[in-house]
Amino acid sequence: MKNALEGLRKAYISLFASPYAIFSVGLVILILPYFFRGFALHGQESYFFKRISEFILENNIPDYDFLSFGGRAFFYSMGAPLSLVIANLLFKINITNLLVFTPTIFGFLSLAFFYLILRHFNVKKNTLSFACYMLVLSPPFLYSFTHFTSFTIPLFLNLLGFYFIINEKKKINHIAVAVYFLLTFFDAVHILFGLLLSLFYFYKTKNLKRFIPYSFVLLFAMYLNNHFMKYGLDITNHRFYEYFFTFGGVYGLSIFLLFLSFFGLIWLWKRKYNNLIYYIFLISSLVILLLNIKYLVYFNMALCILGAYGLKYIYKFRWSSTIIRNLTVMLLIGGILFSGVSFLIENFKQDPSDELNDTLDYLEKKTSPRDVILTHEKYGMYINSISKRKNFVDFNKVYAPGSKLRFFYMEKVFHSRRLDELLNLVRNNRVSYILITPEMKNGLVWNKDNEGLLYVIKKNPDYFNLVYDKDGYEIWRIL
Amino acid sequence: MKKKPLKILAIIFLLSLIFNLYLSLSSPYLNNDKSYFNLRVIDQIKNTGLPLFYDELSYGGRYLIVQPFFHYLFMILSFVPFYFNIFPALLVSSLVLISYFIAREITNDENSSLITALLAGFVPIYSKTLINQFTIYTLVLPLIAFMILCFIKLEEKKYFVFFIIGGIILSLTHSSSFLLLFIFLFYILLVNVENIKLIKLKKETLLFMFFLIFMINILFFRKAFFQYGLDVVYGNNPLFNTINIFQSFYLLGVIPLFLGIIGLYQGFFGPKKEQITLIYSIILGILFLFLIRLIDIKIGLLFLSFGLVIASSLAIKNFFVYLDKTKFSNSRRLAILVFIIFFIGLSFLPTYFNYKEEFTDLNDFEWLKNNVDENSVILTPLEYGHLVPYFSDRSNVIDSNFLLAPDPIQRYHDINLIYSGWSYNKAIELLKDYSVDYIYISKDVKNIYNIDDLPYLENEECIRRIKESIYQFVC
Numbered sequence: 001m002k003n004a005l006e007g008l009r010k011a012y013i014s015l016f017a018s019p020y021a022i023f024s025v026g027l028v029i030l031i032l033p034y035f036f037r038g039f040a041l042h043g044q045e046s047y048f049f050k051r052i053s054e055f056i057l058e059n060n061i062p063d064y065d066f067l068s069f070g071g072r073a074f075f076y077s078m079g080a081p082l083s084l085v086i087a088n089l090l091f092k093i094n095i096t097n098l099l100v101f102t103p104t105i106f107g108f109l110s111l112a113f114f115y116l117i118l119r120h121f122n123v124k125k126n127t128l129s130f131a132c133y134m135l136v137l138s139p140p141f142l143y144s145f146t147h148f149t150s151f152t153i154p155l156f157l158n159l160l161g162f163y164f165i166i167n168e169k170k171k172i173n174h175i176a177v178a179v180y181f182l183l184t185f186f187d188a189v190h191i192l193f194g195l196l197l198s199l200f201y202f203y204k205t206k207n208l209k210r211f212i213p214y215s216f217v218l219l220f221a222m223y224l225n226n227h228f229m230k231y232g233l234d235i236t237n238h239r240f241y242e243y244f245f246t247f248g249g250v251y252g253l254s255i256f257l258l259f260l261s262f263f264g265l266i267w268l269w270k271r272k273y274n275n276l277i278y279y280i281f282l283i284s285s286l287v288i289l290l291l292n293i294k295y296l297v298y299f300n301m302a303l304c305i306l307g308a309y310g311l312k313y314i315y316k317f318r319w320s321s322t323i324i325r326n327l328t329v330m331l332l333i334g335g336i337l338f339s340g341v342s343f344l345i346e347n348f349k350q351d352p353s354d355e356l357n358d359t360l361d362y363l364e365k366k367t368s369p370r371d372v373i374l375t376h377e378k379y380g381m382y383i384n385s386i387s388k389r390k391n392f393v394d395f396n397k398v399y400a401p402g403s404k405l406r407f408f409y410m411e412k413v414f415h416s417r418r419l420d421e422l423l424n425l426v427r428n429n430r431v432s433y434i435l436i437t438p439e440m441k442n443g444l445v446w447n448k449d450n451e452g453l454l455y456v457i458k459k460n461p462d463y464f465n466l467v468y469d470k471d472g473y474e475i476w477r478i479l
Numbered sequence: 480m481k482k483k484p485l486k487i488l489a490i491i492f493l494l495s496l497i498f499n500l501y502l503s504l505s506s507p508y509l510n511n512d513k514s515y516f517n518l519r520v521i522d523q524i525k526n527t528g529l530p531l532f533y534d535e536l537s538y539g540g541r542y543l544i545v546q547p548f549f550h551y552l553f554m555i556l557s558f559v560p561f562y563f564n565i566f567p568a569l570l571v572s573s574l575v576l577i578s579y580f581i582a583r584e585i586t587n588d589e590n591s592s593l594i595t596a597l598l599a600g601f602v603p604i605y606s607k608t609l610i611n612q613f614t615i616y617t618l619v620l621p622l623i624a625f626m627i628l629c630f631i632k633l634e635e636k637k638y639f640v641f642f643i644i645g646g647i648i649l650s651l652t653h654s655s656s657f658l659l660l661f662i663f664l665f666y667i668l669l670v671n672v673e674n675i676k677l678i679k680l681k682k683e684t685l686l687f688m689f690f691l692i693f694m695i696n697i698l699f700f701r702k703a704f705f706q707y708g709l710d711v712v713y714g715n716n717p718l719f720n721t722i723n724i725f726q727s728f729y730l731l732g733v734i735p736l737f738l739g740i741i742g743l744y745q746g747f748f749g750p751k752k753e754q755i756t757l758i759y760s761i762i763l764g765i766l767f768l769f770l771i772r773l774i775d776i777k778i779g780l781l782f783l784s785f786g787l788v789i790a791s792s793l794a795i796k797n798f799f800v801y802l803d804k805t806k807f808s809n810s811r812r813l814a815i816l817v818f819i820i821f822f823i824g825l826s827f828l829p830t831y832f833n834y835k836e837e838f839t840d841l842n843d844f845e846w847l848k849n850n851v852d853e854n855s856v857i858l859t860p861l862e863y864g865h866l867v868p869y870f871s872d873r874s875n876v877i878d879s880n881f882l883l884a885p886d887p888i889q890r891y892h893d894i895n896l897i898y899s900g901w902s903y904n905k906a907i908e909l910l911k912d913y914s915v916d917y918i919y920i921s922k923d924v925k926n927i928y929n930i931d932d933l934p935y936l937e938n939e940e941c942i943r944r945i946k947e948s949i950y951q952f953v954c
């Protein structure tokens with residue numbers, strides 16, 4: 001049995017631990033969703049960046065966004081749109097193509113830099129490969145690089161910057177300064193990670209003096225970011241389950257990675273306080289994570305490394321039963337695989353669907369640019385980007401005018417059965433159309449056919465006119 | 480192993496089996512409407528090879544999460560007539576055997592183990608939750624009990640294998656497998672607190688079991704987690720029962736409760752043994768789940784009764800040890816006789832009298848099947864929800880499969896309002912909301928809501944009586 005396992009271990013190292021295998025598997029996983037949903041834009045964020053980038057290309061950076069929340073100040077994180085605009089001007093590639101193809105390229109490069117960073121620290125071949133596989137199968141990584149999101153560029157820049165820092169050539173070290181400076185244009189949480197990681201690196205290598213220029217640049221970047229964006233640390237409350245993909249979080253952690261990391265911590269604890277720096281790094285990361293959920297994409301990377309050591313620890317541990325050991329290891333690896341595969345399955349479907357696209361096209365053709373369209377926040381960005389019309393609410397809540405009140409009104413409109421109250425609300429907010437999707441009727445907003453707004457619009461043809469009804473998608477005009 | 484105790488054990492087992500079978504087979508219908516849901520799933524497996532994933536007759540159509548081991552197992556056994564009565568009765572009675580072996584491991588005494596087995600065969604809570612019911616708990620409780628026995632004897636290879644297989648089966652059967660996790664979590668905690676040396680194999684097996692149960696359950700409940708997040712644990716259940724302490728004592732059985740508490744007390748102050756810690760863990764695990772309201776009260780009491788029965792074995796053994804030290808040491812047989820008399824009065828008779836036939840006449844459901852449009856929606860109270868699809872082959876408004884169901888809390892309150900509210904207009908509005916075509920209101924239903932008839936009926940304009948217990952909604 002022991003010999004067989006040793007053979008299996010050797011086979012793993014020769015087959016899967018090589019960089020070729022890691023990068024091939026990584027590339028396949030990153031490309032896989034495209035084969036199912038086609039090489040097209042996917043998700044709200046991609047459409048948001050498309051709209052903003054195209055707007056900047058045509059009109060420079062505006063002061064006001066006429067479409068989001070019925071009109072609002074143009075306060076957005078500009079890193080991604082500006083990068084897209086610059087790439088468009090430099091390489092003459094249209095924005096849509098950039099949005100479709102860059103996530104895969106950045107994802108692949110991020111994986112490569114992650115690999116190179118770990119190799120620089122002399123992480124053993126099999127642990128290194130475990131960490132890389134865990135990373136490419138982790139929902140936060142897949143979320144960042146299977147479609148364009150606000151993490152796609154800064155996550156890559158952070159890895160690139162750190163790789164340049166640890167490089168032995170001084171000239172390359174200097175480039176890291178420039179790379180970190182680019183983070184100014186992204187959310188503060190990305191700069192914070194750069195700051196934290198470089199601080200711990202220089203402390204670990206007992207070279208804190210070298211940290212001074214980097215810290216200066218990063219703190220300056222943070223100041224500029226805060227000065228222009230005024231987002232601060234973007235601290236918002238999140239529900240516990242959102243931190244875990246397994247429990248329904250959009251880009252949460254895999255619970256099995258957390259289990260493995262727990263064993264990784266036990267492994268770290270073998271050297272007790274000699275590893276104090278790592279504990280402090282993890283605790284600091286945890287604090288930032290609790291303040292800002294976006295830090296999850298970085299915390300995930302730390303857990304992937306810890307998890308790889310955890311897996312090694314479990315494997316090397318002297319078990320009294322080899323069967324139990326093997327089954328446990330298989331279960332944990334299965335759990336990691338399960339999270340990755342679940343994420344991919346959830347993202348195989350094109351978002352928005354063809355049916356929703358048709359509905360949004362109809363809205364563009366048949367409504368006036370002044371019309372405000374009310375629908376669930378999940379579709380708000382598509383109203384802006386595809387229909388090119390004003391939405392009532394969308395996912396960009398920060399700095400939106402009266403966003404809390406708008407969400408309150410939206411809930412009230414959806415669930416009220418009083419015609420006068422409902423008409424008051426929609427007219428006061430200048431809503432001209434209501435878009436209802438099958439998902440909204442099946443649990444997202446309502447559970448019954450005659451609930452709240454659904455009841456009122458059907459019973460009052462004098463006030464609500466059904467102008468579009470196809471595949472369960474309905475557009476109601478308010479008369 | 481001596482032959483005489485085994486003969487007595489076999490007699491106790493047979494007594495329990497005959498008792499369970501008598502109650503089951505003498506009833507015209509199975510208790511608990513969920514029994515009929517399980518029968519539907521088995522029928523579905525027979526027809527298609529797969530369990531129900533989408534039930535178009537429940538809540539007017541909804542997705543389901545079914546952990547299918549129980550249904551596949553009984554599908555295989557379904558060639559036996561009355562398999563849904565016979566095998567559950569056998570499984571419930573198997574608790575007698577399992578309890579005997581666990582008690583013997585703990586006490587190392589035949590007499591107290593046999594008395595424990597007798598107690599395990601007749602607990603009043605069984606009448607409410609297991610007897611004449613085709614529910615998953617008839618498999619889950621004996622399985623958990625068996626796994627506890629296997630865990631005690633884990634060093635023996637066959638029990639180790641049984642434990643692993645049991646874990647896989649349990650995870651594939653029901654989410655109650657989490658109960659086992661809690662039991663073992665408390666066990667690890669107590670073992671560490673008490674400084675009891677645990678063998679490495681047990682630690683490793685528990686670790687594996689933790690991951691196994693977690694993994695399999697996450698696979699099953701993935702969709703629910705995506706829909707509700709962690710609210711899956713609490714959300715969507717309209718029934719928040721409160722504990723009636725005295726009724727609970729009665730359902731647990733006076734003897735297991737009394738002797739169980741004494742046993743726990745003696746175990747706490749006696750020499751610390753790993754097995755006693757395990758009994759504590761069972762009790763603490765269930766009480767913890769009660770505390771955080773993660774377990775239904777009746778089901779919690781069912782598992783608690785098992786823990787108390789096992790704990791009783793300690794008190795019984797100590798009683799005999801004490802008896803041997805007194806001048807009544809020759810009266811062991813007399814003591815057993817007295818115990819049996821107490822057992823009959825306080826365990827057997829309450830178990831018997833506690834049993835009630837839940838459904839006496841369901842012919843109207845069959846009438847509905849043959850006489851109403853096949854797209855009709857039939858309104859019943861929650862307790863009758865699963866009977867509609869099974870007997871009438873029509874859609875219901877609510878049933879007890881709450882997970883992934885559309886808004887069951889609201890539905891539950893609305894149905895209560897339709898049956899017992901006073902507003903005619905409100906009732907009409909709700910009946911329209913749920914597209915109800917027929918209202919079932921038998922004598923038993925009237926008893927549930929404590930009404931003589933629908934309270935708001937004035938004329939037959941919208942709600943017409945078409946049978947003694949069926950109204951048609953025509954508006």
